[in-house]
Amino acid sequence: MERGARDLVLIGGGHAHALVLLGWKPVPDLRVTLVNPKPAAPYTGMLPGHVAGHYRRSDMMIDLVDLARRAGARLVLDCATGIDRQAKRVLLAGGDSLPYDVASLDVGIASDLPQVPGAADHAVAAKPLGPYADRWDAFVAQAPAEPQIVVIGGGTGGIELAMAQAFRLQSAGARPRVTVVERAAQVLPGLGAGARQALLTRMAGFGIRILTRTEVARIAPDAVILGCGTRLPSDFTLTVTGAQQQAWLTGTGLALERGFVRVGPTLQSSDPAIFAVGDCAHLSHAPRPKAGVFAVREAPILGHNLGAAVLCGPLRRYRPQRDYLKLISCGARVAVADKFGLRLEGAWLWLWKDRIDRRFMQRFRD
Known part of the structure; x- marks a missing residue:
């Protein structure tokens, strides 16, 4: 790259990062890199439908190779294992490292049971x-x-x-x-x-x-x-036991909340050059449960703030909603909805959820 060029590194191919890349407008002399272990990332909203047999695996996969290409970014197929904040480098499992001026974490969570033998x-x-x-x-x-x-x-x-x-x-x-x-x-x-x-x-x-x-x-x-x-x-045997943090985050020196990266309204961590979104982040100003809806709604704020951080511009604030519509599929093509304690139920809700999910995925294919 030219002298004076800068690096933005997106660590993880979660929903927020995918949406950021989808709407990314190139910044002069800025190289954007997405780090993810696989060339495709699953959309969580369609997982129960895939498990039930309603969707093919390909229906729920976001093609990160195509997404990065369209955004003018490069895709590095590897896992992050640490961040050297003094050297400003992202450490990778393969032994390499990537320089960054601004970085963002969207690495999700695990739901395993590390404390249970077997x-x-x-x-x-x-x-x-x-x-x-x-x-x-x-x-x-x-x-x-x-x-x-x-x-x-x-x-x-x-x-x-x-x-x-x-x-x-x-x-x-x-x-x-x-x-x-x-x-x-x-x-x-x-x-x-x-x-x-x-x-x-x-x-x-x-x-x-x-x-x-x-x-x-x-x-x-x-x-x-x-x-x-x-x-x-x-x-x-399936474990679905809530959010388990990514263990390597403890070595970053970032402020954490039960292992999750603490962020403020601008989605910046305790290190202003590092942002975090999605399930791996803890909204210290407005704690919320781990749910994909928040990652999706963080994306426009994150996209703006990453560009602003690179260009030293003003940052926007993310204000999460207090409650959100929960659409829960019931195996068959039936769903239950819950918001503010109110309940709806029926096949039409599943069809509505199906339309929402397919429309979301279509954004990455148009």
Whole structure:
């Protein structure tokens, strides 16, 4: 590059970074680099539909190669393992490093159980999404006639995926027995009573068993062993246990909140040259749950602020909404909606969600 040229490095191909690249206007003498381990990134909104068999894998994948090309950026297929803030370089798993003047983190979260013996070897984490989708598709192709499924985690994501898995296996002619294990007193926290009851009724229709106030002691190749000693046979064990931070972020020296990067209204971290968005970030000025809707709405602010940071211009502030519409698919082409404690339910909601998701993906293909 020319002398005096600058570098913007986008670490991770999450939704916010994808949308930033989609709307990026080239800045003179600025090289933009996207770092992601794979050439495509999954769209989380369509994952339950893919698991249920409604979408092909390709339907939910954002082509980062094409996206980077259209934005005039380069794509580096590697994983970030650290940031040398003094040298202003992003460290990569392959041994290389990338210089940056401004960097942004959109690396998502994990949903594994690092503290549970056997989880790493015998369970599948719902996040990152790619490995889960791979393992699920392979399992469905060779599933036994009466597969035993255990889902660890009774939040909205766990319940949605439990129903999606049950529907997919039933559609294939199997007779699955699905159990959801939750350590809290009830499943589906954060939903209104009406939506929770509607989802519990849908789960009962699939014959899904729910165990609350239940700890997992360890995970074996063919079973989940509970804290009380009970052994749950399992052919496929899925962990959907909330947000686990990316461990390497602890070595960056950035201010963290339970392992997540603390950011203010401008989406800057404690280091003004480093931004963070999506699930890996903690909005210190307005804490919110981990949900894709926030990453999508952060994107326009992030895109402006990255350019402004490079050019030393004024930054905009992100003000997240207090509540958001939750559209939860129920395995079949039916969905439940919840906002402000109000509930709606029906096939038309699934069709509405399908239209929203397909329209989102079409933006990357036009």
